[in-house]
Amino acid sequence: MIQHFKRPAAMRPGSSMPPIQLSDAQLNSLAAFLLKLNMDNATALENAPEFATQGALVYTANHCSTCHVVNGVGVKIGPPLNGLSKRQSRSWVEEHFADPAKLSPDSIMPAYKLSPKDLDNLTTYLFALPE
């Protein structure tokens, strides 16, 4: 798939698809995404609210899964984030991103300077996660 993204006509003679200009990491992510796509999750994805798609993108772009588990995926260095809304208030979570150690002494979580929109989408996404 990645070879095809890079040089469509070399893999499919006569293909009029233009080469996709992305980094290797982005091509890997795109291929992994397409391999996981099926009728059920494609419908869910299409119907996902904008905040969920945007919030999940902020989560992925900041590599939060190197320390957290969401829906069973990730590394358990910090607490799993499903059910967050039962444990913390929205203002606590937003303040925590700016300075984790201020609210959780000795926290190893780095601080995140997010734009107001990214912060809003990320927090809304995390609060919408099922328990």
Ligand code: HEC
């Ligand atoms: C280097 C590891 C690390 C990274 C990267 C990291 N975290 Fe954390 N996170 C932790 C640890 C450890 C805690 C528990 C201590 C604390 O509250 O700060 C935590 C706590 C949290 C909490 C509070 C959870 C609760 O149940 O109280 C939230 C929410 C959170 N992280 C979200 C995120 C998000 C979203 C990202 C990415 C933008 C992220 N973290 C990146 C390590 C990390």
